[in-house]
Amino acid sequence: MCALSYFLEREGIMTTGISLVRENTESMQPPRALWVSFPLGRPLGKPGDAAFQHRVIDAALNLLNADHGPVLVDYLEDAPDVAIDASPACPVSFAKPADDTDTWEAMLLNELHTLTPWHDLGRRLRQGRTLVGVSEFSVTDNLQKLGQLLDNNTLPITELKWFKAAIEDAKVFYIEALTAQPGDYDHNQIEQIFWHETRMGAATRRFAELFLEHPELAAFARIIAPRNVSK
Amino acid sequence: MVRLTDLPEYEREHLLSKNQPPLGPPVWTRRGKAISELRIALITTAGLHFRDNPSFEFADSTFRPISADEDANNLVMSHSSVNFDKTGFTQDVNLVFPIDRFRELEAQQKIGSLASVHYSFMGAGLDPHAYEKSASQVAGLLKQDKVDAVFLTPV
Numbered sequence: 001m002c003a004l005s006y007f008l009e010r011e012g013i014m015t016t017g018i019s020l021v022r023e024n025t026e027s028m029q030p031p032r033a034l035w036v037s038f039p040l041g042r043p044l045g046k047p048g049d050a051a052f053q054h055r056v057i058d059a060a061l062n063l064l065n066a067d068h069g070p071v072l073v074d075y076l077e078d079a080p081d082v083a084i085d086a087s088p089a090c091p092v093s094f095a096k097p098a099d100d101t102d103t104w105e106a107m108l109l110n111e112l113h114t115l116t117p118w119h120d121l122g123r124r125l126r127q128g129r130t131l132v133g134v135s136e137f138s139v140t141d142n143l144q145k146l147g148q149l150l151d152n153n154t155l156p157i158t159e160l161k162w163f164k165a166a167i168e169d170a171k172v173f174y175i176e177a178l179t180a181q182p183g184d185y186d187h188n189q190i191e192q193i194f195w196h197e198t199r200m201g202a203a204t205r206r207f208a209e210l211f212l213e214h215p216e217l218a219a220f221a222r223i224i225a226p227r228n229v230s231k
Numbered sequence: 232m233v234r235l236t237d238l239p240e241y242e243r244e245h246l247l248s249k250n251q252p253p254l255g256p257p258v259w260t261r262r263g264k265a266i267s268e269l270r271i272a273l274i275t276t277a278g279l280h281f282r283d284n285p286s287f288e289f290a291d292s293t294f295r296p297i298s299a300d301e302d303a304n305n306l307v308m309s310h311s312s313v314n315f316d317k318t319g320f321t322q323d324v325n326l327v328f329p330i331d332r333f334r335e336l337e338a339q340q341k342i343g344s345l346a347s348v349h350y351s352f353m354g355a356g357l358d359p360h361a362y363e364k365s366a367s368q369v370a371g372l373l374k375q376d377k378v379d380a381v382f383l384t385p386v
Binding site: 012 | 234235239241242245246247249250251252253254255257258259260262266269274276282286288289304305307308309311312313314315316317318319320321322323324325326327329331332333335336342352354359360362363366367369370371373374378379380381382383384385386
């Protein structure tokens with residue numbers, strides 16, 4: 001964000017915008033930036049709240065009134081926390097069956113089968129909107145292949161681009177299913193469910209462990225799983 | 232609410248490692264007209280694009296156009312980082328790409344107009360100087376579209 005701001009302004013185009021990491025912006029000194037305290041991934045603060053988003057935008061546009069810069073202003077309104085007990089309940093139970101001896105492929109496809117009605121519902125309620133589709137293959141095909149890779153204890157070292165897209169598509173599929181019911185969600189709670197209760201979260205963590213053991217591809221572990229969920 | 236001091240040490244260190252000195256001498260473009268007369272484009276570094284556009288690579292300084300004629304609800308995200316929340320964006324495209332909010336500002340005549348084309352980059356994994364060439368390309372496209380100002384959103 002800082003680099004684009006600098007280069008565009010140098011070409012004669014005014015820029016203003018959002019800073020999510022104040023320290024980065026302070027060091028790079030783009031012409032105009034509004035620092036917000038919102039979580040990474042939420043530059044406008046709160047989904048579905050037009051009034052809140054307008055207040056943020058107004059504050060950032062107001063920086064265009066400054067006579068000289070660089071201008072770095074702190075936005076003083078925090079995004080409201082979502083009480084966990086106020087969020088809609090998780091629609092699916094991910095409790096492990098007593099005899100959990102299935103293959104990764106079977107476990108992932110069974111989980112997908114359980115989640116699909118909720119994903120369908122969420123998509124209908126969002127007027128057809130979905131973030132799934134970065135991969136050129138279906139979620140079913142991707143999970144089947146991911147499961148087979150784990151069953152063979154193999155990394156897709158010649159298909160890393162497919163692999164990253166497959167993992168991302170699977171994760172947004174799960175998020176969209178888990179948040180199918182209308183309401184405010186605590187994103188930390190959804191992350192917790194995905195990474196620590198679902199087979200897909202476990203599978204992704206297993207892939208991250210395998211990458212960490214690879215002599216040349218250890219860095220790839222960080223591209224599929226945050227540091228706090230993999231060893 | 233999230234501040235660096237609220238984050239785990241590994242994440243705080245990762246973000247602080249991205250601190251860079253200014254890219255050059257200070258730059259500043261003066262506003263020649265009222266905000267209510269400005270033509271504004273949105274640019275995000277969230278790695279957004281339509282499904283029929285190529286995904287972003289793991290480290291990628293190229294950009295994707297987001298035509299104002301297309302439905303922003305069809306945007307997908309191929310950002311290489313896993314260190315940010317996606318649940319909010321699955322609920323509301325405006326959380327990252329506030330196109331509906333700017334259309335409302337345009338309708339209320341609080342801004343002059345919206346650009347014909349907006350742009351998306353993927354902000355991760357590269358030195359900031361790597362974006363110089365593509366930013367210059369976008370600046371040329373914005374000038375052709377008579378854009379006065381850009382509203383930038385990270386992710």
